[in-house]
Amino acid sequence: MDWVERAARLRQWTRSGLRAPHKPLLLLYALSRFQQDSDGALRYSLVEKDLGRLLAEYGPGNRTTPAYPFHHLVSDGVWEVRTERGPGSPGTGVGELRATGATGRLAPELRAALRREPSLLGRMARVLLDLHFPPSLHGELCEAVGLALEEDGTGPVSAARRQRDRRMRELVLTAYEYQCAFCGYDGRIGAVPVGLEAAHVRWWAFDGPDDVENGLCLCSLHHKLFDKGVLGLGEGHRILVSQSFVGRSAAAREHVVALAGRPVIGPQPGVRPVAADHRSWHTGQVFQGSPRPA
Known part of the structure; x- marks a missing residue:
């Protein structure tokens, strides 16, 4: 067995x-x-x-x-x-x-x-x-x-896994010009970006494709918060922040709460933004609760 x-x-x-x-x-x-x-x-x-x-x-x-x-x-x-x-x-x-x-x-x-x-x-x-x-x-x-x-x-386990496209990270980071789409962070060590990741909007585990229309370049903090449903993508490609999130420090207000309603940074001209169906999936399946007012 x-x-x-x-x-x-x-x-x-x-x-x-x-x-x-x-x-x-x-x-x-x-x-x-x-x-x-x-x-x-x-x-x-x-x-x-x-x-x-x-x-x-x-x-x-x-x-x-x-x-x-x-x-x-x-x-x-x-x-x-x-x-x-x-x-x-x-x-x-x-x-x-x-x-x-x-x-x-x-x-x-x-x-x-x-x-x-x-x-x-x-x-x-x-x-x-x-x-x-x-x-x-x-x-x-x-x-x-x-x-x-x-x-x-x-x-x-080959029967249970699809093969990931290893180009996904580079394609997404290039599309967003190596900066976090939520906060603009663009840190590097020399020429190497650090703390920037390619986030799947619709999770790969749920048939989310490895392509730019399903990706966001996010810093490590905002990637984690996006995958935990604290952050999301709303109409007009504006950032959603969950009302369930509680953070009383100045850092929490600045790096999370203040994002509510802000437009996503990027992608660069000529690159299609996150597809509506992937954005809707994340809003319905990952984002927690109701969004804060902008």
Whole structure:
């Protein structure tokens, strides 16, 4: 059984690019807990808060209770649920999961495979990260679930991955003349730009193409905030700032809040700006809450 392929093919509610990372987040969390205690089970009432926090921070704006993936991940063959009544999930109701003492853990066959082949855990985690989240979030998401991954030994899984276009970064940075489209930062060390990145507007994991019409040149700070939904792109290519963002310092006001309503810097003449469908996807699937008034 190819467990990496199974992780890559989790059954999810899908429709025209909408994000549904609920099962991947639970599976990443479960892999982390297996790494810490290979025999332990996760009691729903004790992990509900952790799972809810992950869904709130790394899921789309439309909230879903953690009971949903806790129940439905069973159908993918990687997870099992037991209650005080015996094996099987009582359903997606939070009250039922709590009242019956429901616990979940990785399926017995998967636990055995992970013990036989320790590197399998890293390969499964990498494919979940690659398929559902942008690279800028991988490190902090591993920290959030408590997952320790090696830097090597987790090669690509060809059936689950598209090949990235390595020219993407250079094309986007050139189009925006090596400056952050939000703040104008253009730092270099000698002739080499530093702290500038090519951000996918529609995430590559959700069929976002490696082309300039799906890219923004952003500094490291604004790239992270863009991928976390603090910042977005509105009509007329003006910057959106989420009302959910709170920052009382002068730096937070200057570098984030003050961006609300500002026009994007670039791209240079002759280059098409971010395509409307990619911008709409980001607004609907990543941007958090409502935008602040300009």
